[in-house]
Amino acid sequence: xxxxxxxxxxxxxxxxxxxxxxxFSLFQYVGDPVxxxxxxxxxxxxxxxxxxxxxxxxxxxxxxxxxxxxxxxxQFGVSLRIGKPVSVLLAERLPATLELSLCAAIFALVVGxxxxxxxxxxxxxxxxxxxLSLSLLGVSLPTFLIxxxxxxxxxVKLNWLPAFGRGTVVHLGGWTTGLLTKSGLVSxxxxxxxxxxxxxxxxxxxxxxxxxxxxRTDYIKFARARGLTDRAINFGHALKNTLVPVITITGLQLxxxxxxxxxxxxxxxWPGMGLLFIQAVSYVDIPVMxxxxxLIAVVFVTINLIVDLLYYVVxxxxxxxxxxxxxx
Amino acid sequence: xxxxxxxHPNPLPARGERGPSGGLRPPHPNPLPARGEREPRxxxxxxGRPLLDVRHLRIEFPTRRGVLTAVDDVTFAxxxxxxxxxVGESGAGKSLTxxxxxxxxxxxxxxxxxxxxxxxxxxxxxxxxxxxxxxxRRIGAIFQDPLASLDPLYSIGSQLIETIRTxxxxxxxxxxxxxxELLQEVGIPAAARRIDHYPHQFSGGMRQRVVIALALAANxxxxxxxxxxxxxxxxxxxxxxxxxxxxxxxxxxAVMLITHDMGVIAETADRxxxxxxxxxxxxxxxxxxxxxxxHPYTIGLMGSIPSVTADRERLVQIDGSMPRLTAIPSGCxxxxxxxxxxxxxxxxxxxxxxxxxxxxxxxxxxxxP
Numbered sequence: 001x002x003x004x005x006x007x008x009x010x011x012x013x014x015x016x017x018x019x020x021x022x023x024f025s026l027f028q029y030v031g032d033p034v035x036x037x038x039x040x041x042x043x044x045x046x047x048x049x050x051x052x053x054x055x056x057x058x059x060x061x062x063x064x065x066x067x068x069x070x071x072x073x074x075q076f077g078v079s080l081r082i083g084k085p086v087s088v089l090l091a092e093r094l095p096a097t098l099e100l101s102l103c104a105a106i107f108a109l110v111v112g113x114x115x116x117x118x119x120x121x122x123x124x125x126x127x128x129x130x131x132l133s134l135s136l137l138g139v140s141l142p143t144f145l146i147x148x149x150x151x152x153x154x155x156v157k158l159n160w161l162p163a164f165g166r167g168t169v170v171h172l173g174g175w176t177t178g179l180l181t182k183s184g185l186v187s188x189x190x191x192x193x194x195x196x197x198x199x200x201x202x203x204x205x206x207x208x209x210x211x212x213x214x215x216r217t218d219y220i221k222f223a224r225a226r227g228l229t230d231r232a233i234n235f236g237h238a239l240k241n242t243l244v245p246v247i248t249i250t251g252l253q254l255x256x257x258x259x260x261x262x263x264x265x266x267x268x269x270w271p272g273m274g275l276l277f278i279q280a281v282s283y284v285d286i287p288v289m290x291x292x293x294x295l296i297a298v299v300f301v302t303i304n305l306i307v308d309l310l311y312y313v314v315x316x317x318x319x320x321x322x323x324x325x326x327x328x
Numbered sequence: 329x330x331x332x333x334x335x336h337p338n339p340l341p342a343r344g345e346r347g348p349s350g351g352l353r354p355p356h357p358n359p360l361p362a363r364g365e366r367e368p369r370x371x372x373x374x375x376g377r378p379l380l381d382v383r384h385l386r387i388e389f390p391t392r393r394g395v396l397t398a399v400d401d402v403t404f405a406x407x408x409x410x411x412x413x414x415v416g417e418s419g420a421g422k423s424l425t426x427x428x429x430x431x432x433x434x435x436x437x438x439x440x441x442x443x444x445x446x447x448x449x450x451x452x453x454x455x456x457x458x459x460x461x462x463x464x465r466r467i468g469a470i471f472q473d474p475l476a477s478l479d480p481l482y483s484i485g486s487q488l489i490e491t492i493r494t495x496x497x498x499x500x501x502x503x504x505x506x507x508x509e510l511l512q513e514v515g516i517p518a519a520a521r522r523i524d525h526y527p528h529q530f531s532g533g534m535r536q537r538v539v540i541a542l543a544l545a546a547n548x549x550x551x552x553x554x555x556x557x558x559x560x561x562x563x564x565x566x567x568x569x570x571x572x573x574x575x576x577x578x579x580x581x582a583v584m585l586i587t588h589d590m591g592v593i594a595e596t597a598d599r600x601x602x603x604x605x606x607x608x609x610x611x612x613x614x615x616x617x618x619x620x621x622x623h624p625y626t627i628g629l630m631g632s633i634p635s636v637t638a639d640r641e642r643l644v645q646i647d648g649s650m651p652r653l654t655a656i657p658s659g660c661x662x663x664x665x666x667x668x669x670x671x672x673x674x675x676x677x678x679x680x681x682x683x684x685x686x687x688x689x690x691x692x693x694x695x696x697p
Contacts, residue, residue: 217476218471218472218473218476218477219476219477219478219479219480221432221471222469222471222477222478222539222542223479224432224460224463225430225432225463225464225468225469225471225543226463226464226468226469226490226491226494226542226543226545227460227461227462227463227464227465227491227494227495227546228460228464228490228491228494229460229494230456230460232490232494236490237479237481237482240481241479241480241481314481315480315481316480316481316483316526316528317480317526317528
């Protein structure tokens with residue numbers, strides 16, 4: 001277990017170094033921060049002075065090294081647009097995005113897995129057919145359209161839910177949460193559905209097809225012949241065997257929920273990192289972009305690491321370093 | 329008297345060992361159906377009732393182009409402790425018959441006629457949960473591929489304990505003790521340690537032993553073994569068959585042994601049923617059927633088995649192949665391939681007629697009018 005975990009951790013570090021290099025390269029090739037900061041009326045002397053102050057005249061590996069050291073300490077410099085440290089900006093925005101993403105992921109899993117199991121077990125029932133047809137909608141409708149439709153129906157026409165924002169938030173130390181107030185929770189509903197719907201349908205269809213596959217296997221047939229209860233067969237044996245691919249996809253999707261909450265945040269004017277990133281892109285606010293890139297990479301790598309460790313827990317065939325190996 | 333002999337290549341029992349009408353001594357006195365009756369009835373076996381009684385079983389598959397009959401009018405009985413071999417080519421309906429008995433026919437296949445009785449009570453069309461209680465507890469099953477029969481995510485111990493506790497009121501600890509005993513019974517070395525291992529840590533032969541232990545876990549009185557050795561190495565096949573036979577003798581468990589391997593049947597079975605195109609064409613004591621087959625199909629089947637000792641010039645081959653379900657010939661389904669076909673075979677379907685100690689579905693053995 002430890003060797004396996006260490007191996008995965010080393011791989012994760014390599015991935016992070018590569019991503020950090022890409023983020024660092026942004027500074028080299030995208031736009032010219034010196035010109036951006038000084039404006040068009042700066043003298044050449046000003047340019048040289050600022051270039052030196054920013055350390056941009058040093059060789060790139062030295063710069064990369066400093067970038068890494070700062071990044072590890074959470075320092076990505078100062079936002080060119082807002083003038084505040086990027087770390088502060090992100091820290092302000094992170095809770096909003098994380099709460100939204102987490103709610104969306106839980107929504108997708110809690111509805112998606114049971115729906116997938118049901119449609120897999122009773123593929124011919126009308127309910128399963130209806131869910132499958134609806135899931136096609138979920139997969140094919142673009143996120144922003146769903147969000148706008150929801151706003152139109154529930155905020156504009158029915159006036160049940162707020163159309164934008166996070167509602168009232170509570171400050172807990174450095175963390176702002178919308179989970180503790182009624183308006184915060186109500187505000188979460190539509191963005192959560194919008195962000196989670198695609199993942200939900202994806203998970204449901206994946207679980208369904210995996211269930212259908214597993215239910216055809218000999219060990220399920222043999223489990224039936226052993227007289228096990230339907231519950232033990234469907235959940236103890238069939239569902240557990242669908243978990244490896246489901247964990248893989250779910251893990252990756254969770255990453256993309258966080259990374260691509262951009263659109264949902266834009267639609268609902270959700271004060272999260274995605275909104276910050278969109279604004280940074282339009283302004284070529286490179287420190288923010290670089291920090292966002294690194295942060296998302298950390299999220300993906302962490303999730304992948306967790307997924308790998310979960311494989312290990314679920315599937316005994318991966319525990320190769322266990323004593324007692326091949327028998328007979 | 330029937331200890332380890334090689335399964336292949338000579339399935340014939342040694343001559344002179346048994347009288348012409350004696351056959352292999354079955355563990356129970358007389359599992360043969362009573363003569364001259366339309367309904368085969370196993371008389372004189374304990375309380376006189378067969379353990380399993382299948383009557384006129386018919387299995388159909390509704391398809392877009394009409395209903396296919398995969399098993400038609402199959403009738404046989406198994407006495408307590410008896411081993412009935414069921415042979416036939418792929419698609420003859422052997423496995424479907426087995427699946428129908430344990431209530432695991434894959435839809436759209438369905439039992440369209442006949443009845444299945446276990447201990448005198450009907451078990452076809454039982455409610456789902458009642459049938460589930462019978463599976464594993466009263467009828468065990470072993471399938472072809474031991475590599476695929478075990479859930480890869482659970483240790484063999486937890487699968488055994490799960491099966492035992494599903495059927496028997498036992499504590500976790502007691503079930504574990506029983507699981508270790510079962511593993512010892514089926515010849516898993518160091519069972520107490522191996523019980524916590526996962527299926528992928530066992531070889532094919534060892535896994536089939538585990539499967540047998542699972543089938544025997546709740547001590548059922550009948551085991552349906554569907555090609556239990558086909559996926560195994562020849563050297564291991566003999567071990568598994570010997571083990572199965574020994575355990576069933578010890579526990580008094582009856583076996584329906586489905587295979588296409590006459591050698592395995594000759595080694596193991598008391599009686600044999602030969603299936604062709606969804607019907608039983610011949611059924612009788614295994615020694616008699618092997619030595620003196622009555623139905624032309626069985627004769628061809630026996631002739632096609634290679635033998636080291638018999639000085640046959642060449643193997644007999646049955647021309648043609650078994651008909652598809654969509655085109656089962658009228659009359660006797662074997663008639664297009666039969667070398668002794670005559671008028672009656674073309675249009676009238678033969679039922680099982682008495683032919684010596686066996687019964688054969690062939691007009692050649694029809695009683696004279």
